Every structure is written in C-alpha cells, then in structure tokens.
Amino acid sequence: MSALAEDTAVDTAPVLSAQGSAVRVRFAPSPTGTLHVGGARTALFNYLKARNEGGKFVLRIEDTDEARSTRESEDSMVKDLKWLGLDWDEGPDKPGDCGPYRQSERKHIYADVAKQLVDSGFAYPCFCSEEELEAKRAEAEAAGRPPQYDGTWRDADPAAVQAKLDAGEPHTYRFKVPPGKVVAIKDLVRGDVSWDADSTVGDFILLRSSGVPVYNFCVAVDDALMGITHVIRAEEHLTNTLRQCLILDALGRARPQYAHCSLILGEDRSKLSKRHGATSVDQFRQQGFLPEAMKNYLSLLGWNDGSEKEIFTEDELKQSFDLRRVIKSPAVFDMQKLRWMNGQHLRALPDEELSPLVGTALVEAGICTDAQGEFVAACTHICKGSMELVADAVPQVQMMLSYPLVDTLVSEEAHEIMEDGFVDIAKAVLAAHEAGELTPASEADAAAQWKAWIKALGKTLGRKGKRLFHPVRVAITGAMSGADVGEQLACLRAAGGEGVEHVSLDARMAQLREWVDKQ
Incomplete structure (x- = not known):
C-alpha cells in the first residue's frame, strides 16, 4: 500500500506568499525531554529577532518521533518558555494561517508534498529491505566508499515499480539528489558554507515505509509552508541544512536565511551537560533565578551589542539584538556570572516586588508563617544588597535570628x-x-x-x-x-x-x- 495519500490536496500558495515579506522566525523543539538552556537561547534569539524587526515568532512542535515525543514534555517546554516570557504569535495554542503547529497533525501535508516531488521527478519509491540496505552499507565500507544508498531503485523500470506498488510491497520514498549538485549558503553567523550533495548524502529518505516522514523533510516543508524567513538554530543542525535546501529547491521555494549559533560549553570547554550541574530551564527556575536574569545571561552567550554593557532589560535586548553581532566561537556557560547577574536583577526590583519572593523563601524554610509581614519587609531590606539568589536570604536571616x-x-x-x-x-x-x-x-x-x-x-x-x-x-x-x-x-x-x-x-x-x- 502506498505511503502517499492520493486524495490530499494542499493549497500552499497563499501561505508561501508570506515568504520574503515581514520577518518570520520559528522555535521548533522536539518534545522528548526538558527545555535545555541551549534550546532556550535558540528560542530567545528567534524571539528577539522577531521583536526587533516587528516580525512574527512561531512555535512549532516537531513531534514526529512517535517513540520519544510526549505531550508531557511539550507542556513542560511551553511552561518554561512562558516563564521566560517568550510569547509567540502563532503556535499550537495560538492558531494562525499556517497551522496545524504540531508535526504529528501535519502528516497529510507531508504525504501530499512527497507526491508532488515524485510526480515532478525529484523523488521515487525504494523497495530495498533493511537487510539489503545493511548489506549495501557493509559493502561500501569494505570498498572504502561512503556508506550511501547506491540508487538501486532510482532509475528502475516504471512498470516494475508500478507492479510492486500494486502488490502493496513495503517501500520508502527517497529524494533524488541531482548529479553534481552543490548546495551553498551564506550563513549569517558562520559565513560561506557549501556541500557536494551527491557525495555527502546520496539519495536520502523522505517517507519511511510506515508512512512516517523523516525529520529533514518535515522541517523543509514546514519552513516553506509557514513562510519562515530566517532559521536561527544551533550549529549541530548545520549538516541538516543540505537536505533541507535540496528539498526546498526541488519545491521551487525560496530558502530562508540561516544562522547557526555555536554550542554552549561548560567551564571545562566540553559540551554543556548534566555533569556541569543544572542545564534545564526548570532547574534554574527551581533554584530561584529570575526569568529576566536568565534572558539577560542567555542573550550574552554568543552575542553582544558592541559595548561593555552587561545588564539589559528585555526592552533593551529587543532594541539592540542583531544577528550580525552573533559570533561563531563557542560560548562558555559561567554559573558564577549567572549568579552575579541574577543578583543585579534582584537588586533592581522594587521592594514591593522583591519582598514577596523573599517571603515565600522564608516561609518554605520554616522561618516564618507570614510571607508579607513587617518581618519579611525588614529581612528583604537587609538582604537585598547581598543576595544573588532569593534563597540566599534564608541563611542570612537564620544567622540574624541566632546569637553565636x-x-x-x-x-x-x-x-x-x-x-x-x-x-x-x-x-x-x-x-x-x-x-x-x-x-x-x-x-x-x-x-x-x-x-x-x-x-x-x-x-x-x-x-x-x-x-x-x-x-x-x-x-x-x-x-x-x-x-x-x-x-x-x-x-x-x-x-x-x-x-x-x-x-x-x-x-x-x-x-x-x-x-x-x-x-
């Protein structure tokens, strides 16, 4: 049975007409865990780009990994984004002209676009079994060749192909990479990047035999249909750009401008991971960091406004942010710097905003029962100048109440x-x-x-x-x-x-x- 839907018809022209007009950016997390600070920075850069230029910020949930994606993960990521104050213009909870905004709800669209690619000669069905493909990979590696698909069904007899389709044989759909094709982009962060497509990727899969679309196909189709003008993401996605550009070119759609930001490293210069301590947004929230401080700090991981300024309000970030000032060298996550910056933002809060935060911390620590009384007000006034985290008030107050x-x-x-x-x-x-x-x-x-x-x-x-x-x-x-x-x-x-x-x-x-x- 064919993985392509024969009766779907998606009118993409009205949506695609948005391309090339106002800035449209997207944050597209996969809901397979918590929101990492690297993802939060990506979301922030997209958000600031949109707000700086009066554009639209789109939230898209890339949940085609059915085995790992969960609604619980999506909900936690949405909660973290809202805590950071990164409000989006379109998304699962804010319908727009480009929905649905979950990839799991767009399968009919991918099937229709895949059919368009087959009909136009840019894709074809492949009937190789997994065992056959594994044998081909082993043979290629033994011969010193890249382990790419060898094109067995690329130019197969149409009658033989149709016979297998009619018989309902399992098959994938592969993209037909044009011979000698070179894909080049001018990345807004990394500069000129190019690939020899044929030798780099070979004919890659668009739809699995189950009918489930692969990641790069979904991303390219969604970026096109949602009129995304700029793709701002981590450098680990740079290699995905080749496949996405090939698909966009085959569809006759304009490519977005790409900006691949460097990874965030731990203080030991290795990729930031759990062994460095807190890495998820929710962990930092639980530790008492302010969303304003998190946004301020994350914005400076790879970007600056050209001055020595370090403390920014959100309005200042919106006014100053420019992708041209994002550097391609890795950014190091400095926990002490984040704590210091959080302290600066705490001290900038009016007492009437800071006092309830301190009061909550003192009540949770069992020091007092009233989070808004004169005692909390006095403690807030005393601790304000030395706190980096709200929780820092607890030991200070405990010391004041004791007599050692x-x-x-x-x-x-x-x-x-x-x-x-x-x-x-x-x-x-x-x-x-x-x-x-x-x-x-x-x-x-x-x-x-x-x-x-x-x-x-x-x-x-x-x-x-x-x-x-x-x-x-x-x-x-x-x-x-x-x-x-x-x-x-x-x-x-x-x-x-x-x-x-x-x-x-x-x-x-x-x-x-x-x-x-x-x-």
Whole structure:
C-alpha cells in the first residue's frame, strides 16, 4: 500500500506568499525531554529577532518521533518558555494561517508534498529491505566508499515499480539528489558554507515505509509552508541544512536565511551537560533565578551589542539584538556570572516586588508563617544588597535570628577584638541595654536613635571606625560580620512582634552578661 495519500490536496500558495515579506522566525523543539538552556537561547534569539524587526515568532512542535515525543514534555517546554516570557504569535495554542503547529497533525501535508516531488521527478519509491540496505552499507565500507544508498531503485523500470506498488510491497520514498549538485549558503553567523550533495548524502529518505516522514523533510516543508524567513538554530543542525535546501529547491521555494549559533560549553570547554550541574530551564527556575536574569545571561552567550554593557532589560535586548553581532566561537556557560547577574536583577526590583519572593523563601524554610509581614519587609531590606539568589536570604536571616556569641569569641577571627578590650565594649552595651538605650521609642525614630547612641559611645570610649563598630557588632549580634547592626535590631523587633522564633535582645544580653561575669 502506498505511503502517499492520493486524495490530499494542499493549497500552499497563499501561505508561501508570506515568504520574503515581514520577518518570520520559528522555535521548533522536539518534545522528548526538558527545555535545555541551549534550546532556550535558540528560542530567545528567534524571539528577539522577531521583536526587533516587528516580525512574527512561531512555535512549532516537531513531534514526529512517535517513540520519544510526549505531550508531557511539550507542556513542560511551553511552561518554561512562558516563564521566560517568550510569547509567540502563532503556535499550537495560538492558531494562525499556517497551522496545524504540531508535526504529528501535519502528516497529510507531508504525504501530499512527497507526491508532488515524485510526480515532478525529484523523488521515487525504494523497495530495498533493511537487510539489503545493511548489506549495501557493509559493502561500501569494505570498498572504502561512503556508506550511501547506491540508487538501486532510482532509475528502475516504471512498470516494475508500478507492479510492486500494486502488490502493496513495503517501500520508502527517497529524494533524488541531482548529479553534481552543490548546495551553498551564506550563513549569517558562520559565513560561506557549501556541500557536494551527491557525495555527502546520496539519495536520502523522505517517507519511511510506515508512512512516517523523516525529520529533514518535515522541517523543509514546514519552513516553506509557514513562510519562515530566517532559521536561527544551533550549529549541530548545520549538516541538516543540505537536505533541507535540496528539498526546498526541488519545491521551487525560496530558502530562508540561516544562522547557526555555536554550542554552549561548560567551564571545562566540553559540551554543556548534566555533569556541569543544572542545564534545564526548570532547574534554574527551581533554584530561584529570575526569568529576566536568565534572558539577560542567555542573550550574552554568543552575542553582544558592541559595548561593555552587561545588564539589559528585555526592552533593551529587543532594541539592540542583531544577528550580525552573533559570533561563531563557542560560548562558555559561567554559573558564577549567572549568579552575579541574577543578583543585579534582584537588586533592581522594587521592594514591593522583591519582598514577596523573599517571603515565600522564608516561609518554605520554616522561618516564618507570614510571607508579607513587617518581618519579611525588614529581612528583604537587609538582604537585598547581598543576595544573588532569593534563597540566599534564608541563611542570612537564620544567622540574624541566632546569637553565636560563644563560638565567635573563641574563634581565631575574633582574637584581635578580644585583645583590644572587648570586655569594656561588652559592659558598655550591657549598660546601654539596661538603660533602655537600645530599645527605640518608635520604629520611625529607631535608625536615628541607633546612630546617635553609637556615636556617643565612641566618644565616651575614645574609639572610632572598626575599633568601635566590630566589637559592638559582636556584642549585639554574636557574629563578626553581617548587615548593619541597627537594621538587624529592627528585624529582631519585627520577629518578636510576629512570633518568629529568634534569640531576643534580652536573651542576648543575658548571655553577654554571663560571659562578662566569667572574665
């Protein structure tokens, strides 16, 4: 039984007329796993190209690999793209004139186009069994020839071909590569690339004996019928371009402009993989990275605007993106750089946007139960300047709520402070607490009261700079470093007001008194 549909008729002219007008780009993932950061960068570059030039961004699901493609994978990829904020103009959930947008729903189209290629002499049925093909490959390799199909059925007697078709014998459909054909492209990233088609690929399969179309055939047909003007993808797809161009040429359709971006490498210069840590978009989302930071960082993996600028808003990326500034050398994924960049974007958020993120992290860590109270607001204000990830607030807040005085005082780090009269500072802090000087009359006056107190203490003791601030910090917080002590005290007061477990100022001073009494 023929794999070609005899009764299909697809009017492609109206769709193909879009070619050569407005920019139309596509992101076409195979739903066989999660969205890798390499795929996310490809999607981002296509998205920015479309938005920069007022074009259309198409989402196409390439799910003809029936054994591995799943709707669950497709749904997770769509979720990740939406989290990144890469909205598409046409896709499975946004029907347009070029649908359907899942390849599994376009089989009748591929069958019709294959029939057109057979009728025009660019394709033919091949009745070789898998055993015969394997024998031919082994023979070619033994003779030192490329293991390509030898054209057994390329110019077979039409009557013999028809007899086998009538008998329902299993067969594939192969593309007839023109003798001496050279395919050349001017890649927007890699420059001039060319192939000797006949010696490189030979007559390749378009439709399997099951009627399932092969990857390159689907891609070429879809790019043509969807009016794709630019194909931006990873360099590993460069070798697919030869077959796709041959099919497009045979269909009389204009080729899109190609841009093959280099691979993303790990810091050891090998291809980025799971052994380098997180590689999927969802993993980075779960770790607390912001979508704005991910877009910013991914955009700079192989592209820059010609300046030293590193922090971009999405609007700035849309305005600046140009394929001519994509370089062909590999990009290295630097996790520390991503963390730093995420910190920059966190600090750029208004407190009213950052506070709920911090609050959620603190609630999930069991530190508090209210993600929007004064305690969370105080913690956000304190942690904002040092966070690279929202989760970084958790250990900082846990440290603020604790009072590791004893461990700190016996540490090597505290030796200099201990030798420089720490006992005198401790006694002065205890006296101030007993006099109520460390408890403000109101939160509105707290910051000014704290500054006035520590300034007066410095004059009384004849200390200034780190000889004053470091020992006071240790006495009140129990730690050698951290946020502004006055701000930490405000955080403790908020914790007390909301029932957050913590070592109160009274409990701290009791521990400090116990230590002083032993000296």
